[in-house]
Amino acid sequence: MAHTYRVTVERLEGDVRSADDEALVFHTTNHDDLFKILSAVRQKQLLPDDEAAEFTVGLKLFTEVLMRHRADTPFKELFPHIGSFMKSLKR
Numbered sequence: 001m002a003h004t005y006r007v008t009v010e011r012l013e014g015d016v017r018s019a020d021d022e023a024l025v026f027h028t029t030n031h032d033d034l035f036k037i038l039s040a041v042r043q044k045q046l047l048p049d050d051e052a053a054e055f056t057v058g059l060k061l062f063t064e065v066l067m068r069h070r071a072d073t074p075f076k077e078l079f080p081h082i083g084s085f086m087k088s089l090k091r
Helices: 034-044 049-068 075-090
Strands: 003-009 024-030
Touching: 024 049, 034 049, 049 075
Parallel strands: none
Antiparallel strands: 003 024
16 A cells, blocks of 8 residues: 655755745655654664654655666666665664
8 A cells, every 4th residue: 555645845044045945845655654664763763863754754765766766777776785775674
């Protein structure tokens, strides 16, 4: 079952804001429940709590795209390594 999410990114600080700085909002699906994954990462205390969401959401967004394009260059070169990394995280 796919899970659908809305992701919002807004610039809070940094470079000078411009008229192009509207919030980046997009919908995405993931085969995993991101909230359950985040809970597991926090329970394992792999990272400081303030980095757990950043890591988990970033990794899961990236790997979902990677899975869809795993036969395409350059993703096919990375796919086996990410698979090993994900398995080691789940231990």
